[in-house]
Amino acid sequence: MSLDAVLQTLDDTQDAAIERLFELLRIPSVSTDPAHKEDSLRAAHWVAATLRELGAEADVRPTPGQPMVVGHAPGDASKPHLLFYGHYDVQPVDPLSLWKRDPFDPAVEDTANGKVIRARGANDDKGQFMTFLEACRAWKAVHGALPCRLSFFFEGEEESGSPSLVPFMQDNAAELTADIALISDTSMFDANTPAITTMLRGLLGEELTITGPSRDLHSGSYGGAVMNPARMLARIIAGLHDETGRITVPGFYDGVDDLSDALRGQWDALGFDADAFLGEVGLSQPAGETGRTALEMVWARPTCEVNGIWSGYTGDGFKTVLPSTASAKISFRLVGAQDPVAIRKAFRSYVQQSLPPDCTVSFKDHGCSGASVMSTENPLFEKARLALSDEWPHPAAFIGAGGSIPIAGHFKEILGMDAMLVGFGQDDDGLHSPNEKYDLRSFQKGARSWARILDALSG
Amino acid sequence: MSLDAVLQTLDDTQDAAIERLFELLRIPSVSTDPAHKEDSLRAAHWVAATLRELGAEADVRPTPGQPMVVGHAPGDASKPHLLFYGHYDVQPVDPLSLWKRDPFDPAVEDTANGKVIRARGANDDKGQFMTFLEACRAWKAVHGALPCRLSFFFEGEEESGSPSLVPFMQDNAAELTADIALISDTSMFDANTPAITTMLRGLLGEELTITGPSRDLHSGSYGGAVMNPARMLARIIAGLHDETGRITVPGFYDGVDDLSDALRGQWDALGFDADAFLGEVGLSQPAGETGRTALEMVWARPTCEVNGIWSGYTGDGFKTVLPSTASAKISFRLVGAQDPVAIRKAFRSYVQQSLPPDCTVSFKDHGCSGASVMSTENPLFEKARLALSDEWPHPAAFIGAGGSIPIAGHFKEILGMDAMLVGFGQDDDGLHSPNEKYDLRSFQKGARSWARILDALSG
Missing domain, CATH: 3.30.70.360 (Alpha-Beta Plaits)
Known part of the structure; x- marks a missing residue:
């Protein structure tokens, strides 16, 4: 049971994993602010060094804006070639006065809902992409190598419109093409229901x-x-x-287009609690177009x-x-x-x-x-959904998301490959807000989830 | 011809007068900004010291906000007792990047329209009130004393809502009451037409x-x-x-109320050039209520x-x-x-x-x-109008003004005395804007104008 050994290793090395994430969170890589240009470069080199520890050849590639990081680890040619994408830049922190702590001095805090990692980027996207890199690290520790051929692609301009992304993908299309792209920059449906996001605005x-x-x-x-x-x-x-x-x-x-009856039925079955969703931010009434549900407004309007x-x-x-x-x-x-x-x-x-x-x-x-709608025909989606379901209390769902991850569309349009979005964020993580957090459970079970997905996709 | 000697003294001491104004302009007494509290106090003491040089007993009186300055110079009881009011505080300077020079480093600059004094407060109100104090200084130099009994009253919160003003006036009503108040915080009708402002919003x-x-x-x-x-x-x-x-x-x-036909006739006769007024700030069309003239919009709506x-x-x-x-x-x-x-x-x-x-x-x-409408029945108004007319190319006019000088109403309501507003600002002085200026001609002929008015009112 090699997967069990990887999961056990993740459980045994949690403190070191948190310390590695904190190192990265301490770098204020705010891409939209020219004052942080050196910090962005520092974050890029930190990511490249980490990829080398995972057995990849990796380097920092300049662009007219913030640099890209690209890495490749060899693997069995008979198994799928996976490309993992993340972004090492973060949102600005203002208004700073609303933060309860220095946004670039991360800590694990006890809250009424359990332990959380508090920092700018704790979720978006440093905490999220580190779940994947920690899964890789544990896999390598157990097996001496990654489970299949793996490429890595990180940008540092996702929070500022990604001006360098498309030209870079076009210039390096062959190198960046794999069988499928994996992205960890989305949320679970709820705290116990993991999700693969297949519609993005x-x-x-x-x-x-x-x-x-x-x-x-x-x-x-x-x-x-x-x-x-x-x-x-x-x-x-x-x-x-x-x-x-x-x-x-x-x-x-x-x-x-209006929602198909089929999709509306699937989403209705999720039992989304609009009152709780709005109540968590102090509101009681959906504010969008009359006659639409809150979930439809966020996912499909x-x-x-x-x-x-x-x-x-x-x-x-x-x-x-x-x-x-x-x-x-x-x-x-x-x-x-x-x-x-x-x-x-x-x-x-x-x-x-x-x-x-x-x-x-x-x-x-x-x-x-433009918006992205993923094809779930690719059998790797169902393999990943079952692997995710093994880790969490409830089975995984295919869902929509209100946010925008343009890279998903670019992978399809420029490189012709599907993108699979698996993330462990929660609605109350405060993305782009003061006091951003990532549940410690998301970080730890997220890494375990990726170990299961790597096992399933390379199996 | 004692007035001539005073006017001659003003002409002979212009450089020293400018240097005195510059001393005051160098104090960044921005009342709305707590960071400048000490500067406000410094400006108050500067004004008090100046009043003492004019032969007044003067002191700085604390308030919950910025201090008041009150002074009294004795004079012939058979002549009118005049009270002069001014404010030593200035507007904030932001956006600082639009200033062509440090707003608190005054200078005389050559421009296409003649020499100007450039600084925050050059007009509002430091430059304006210094025209009165320079007239007093020259009068004293020639005659050894001021022409009549004169009281002085300066506040330092005019640009931040004057929270301490009314309580202070109520608490010191007897001391602050005179036969008429003089205020220099308004504009001329145009560069050659002096004005007494009798309507304020x-x-x-x-x-x-x-x-x-x-x-x-x-x-x-x-x-x-x-x-x-x-x-x-x-x-x-x-x-x-x-x-x-x-x-x-x-x-x-x-x-x-709509304008009376009489007042509309007087204002029409002024020949206000709405195109020039708007053109000077890059515009071509009055933006207010349809069917009203630009002058009416600014003075009476x-x-x-x-x-x-x-x-x-x-x-x-x-x-x-x-x-x-x-x-x-x-x-x-x-x-x-x-x-x-x-x-x-x-x-x-x-x-x-x-x-x-x-x-x-x-x-x-x-x-x-509330708005203020002055009574011009008081014969001192006509005396002042004639004195002003002696100094400038065109006769002086009774006009309206779009700005608000609440003190004029307070003098009437709290102290029961009329207020006469005589100022030498121009429309392009940039009050409350970057690069505020005061025409050197306004400063010099303003002081001469006040000498003439003092002569007329005390004659």
Whole structure:
């Protein structure tokens, strides 16, 4: 029972595994912030060194942005060739004042729901991808080598739009192609139900700045006669949704299909608790399109969200300024066959047409990707689902997810291979929020789960 | 011709006068920012020391906020007793990056329109009130004493809502009462037409924070099902104006009268150039209520402006956060008999009623004051108007102003005395903006103007 020995090794080396994860979590690899460029490089080298410990040849490859890490471990040519993808960058930490501890000083904390690892990146994606690397490490410790041919591919720009990813994949397509890609950047259905995510929303990021008067003005000397760009921006944002919660950008819903009865039936059977989902974040009512369930809104409906807005004086006290500019960061989550390029164009046209003659607007493109729908025809999916089911109290499910992992689509489009998303996050992990955490149980049973999946896929 | 000697002295001591103003401008007395508390105290002591040089007994009086400065110089009991008011605090300087020089390192600069004094406070109010103090200094140099009994009253919280002002005036009413108050914190009608401002708008400052989910969320994991407070704030702000530019808060226009035909005639005769006024700030169209002239919008109509708005991630790059809170600073300019207390209540009620069940709102009160309309029946007004007309190319006018100087109303309500507002600012001085300036001509001819007014009022 070689799998049992690997699982036993994982159980016996938990403290060392946590210390390895903490080493990585201490590196503040915030990709969107140029001040952390050196930290990103440090994280990349840390990952490459770890891959070498697993028996892979690995190196750090420069890009115009943050570097890639690529590694290859040899294996039996008769077994599937697997490629594992992860990202070593993390989200910014602001507002820092809301963190209960230094986000880059990780610790295991006791909570009402058990022990958690607390740090920026504890889940997304450092904690998640380390479950896979720890499974590999234990496998190698028991067997002296990995179970099959394995390639590794890490980027450091996932949290900032992945500008270097597609060119790098295109330039290195042959090297990066395997039989299937494995990704650990998603959540379980609930704490006892593991999941393989087979539907992911796309993402379109826009930034706009509206300019009214050519400089900041005194709101007494000019107020009333001069267009306030913050008021105009508010009007534009308010106009993006109608009274039923539908998005008003012309053509936005082209390519959005209603759920099939079959899929709706599967999802209904999951017994998703919308009240608990909303209640956990202090809310009681789904806020999206009328007539849709909360689960459908998050997994299968497109959105438009304000991710940031700023104008005028935002410090303490009061300043009677009539601002010259007002800006917002706005993102759209996309589903089905929605075309991000067409939607960006329609959005910009909507904004332009909403402006009075005296206001101007400039846009910044923060990347885009369409939605991904995985094919579960590939028999490796069912093997993995059964392996996952062996580890957890409830059987594993094929589910949707509201987030966007554009790489899944890129693997299909650029490299022609399926991607399988298996992650151990929980809804309350606080991804992208202060006090991000990863359940210690997710980290430890996640590594055991990957050992089981490696065994199943290479068996 | 004793007035001529005073004017000659002002002309002969211009360099020393500029150096005195620069000393004051170098003190960063930003009242709204607690970090500058010591600077405010320093500015107060600087003003008190200057008053003593003019022959006044003067001292710095503590308040719960920034201190007051009060001074008294004796004079002939048969002549009017004048009280001069000014404020030694200044606006914040952000965005600092837009300043062409350190805002607290004043200099005289050559520009296409002549020499200007560049610094935060160059106009508002340090440069303005120093025109009066320099006139007093020259008068004393020529005559050995001031022309009449003069009291001085300076506050240091004018740019942050004047929280200590009314209690201080109530507690010291007898000491602060004179025959008339003089204030230099307003503008000329244009570069060649001096003005006495007889209509001022009131001001009501509000800050609101809308809370949706109890913490920042990942816009993928929650987007669609959860109310975004930035979207809600945008809807509330967008709803504050209707399509004709009128403000929708119920009862807002109670107490707002249309211009009398007489006043409209006087203002029409001024030949205000709305195209130039808007063109100077890069605009071409009045943005307020349809059917009103730009001058009417600024002098005689109430407004609602967003002075600041913030939510979510506002740094470089992109962060797919669904924010927990969204905030705005909003101010209303008030005219006629509008009741600030009733309007604050109606505004808060409008916001509360606009919120969906899951959102909450908190408010912060940033002070309020009603509009002021001065009585020009007092014969001192006409004496001052004629004196001003002697100094400048065009005769002086009685005008309105869009800004708010609550002290004018307080003098009337608390102390029962009229206030006369005579200032030498220009529309392009950049009050509350980066690169604030004061024309050197305003500073020098302003001091000469006050010498003439002192002569006329005490003659």
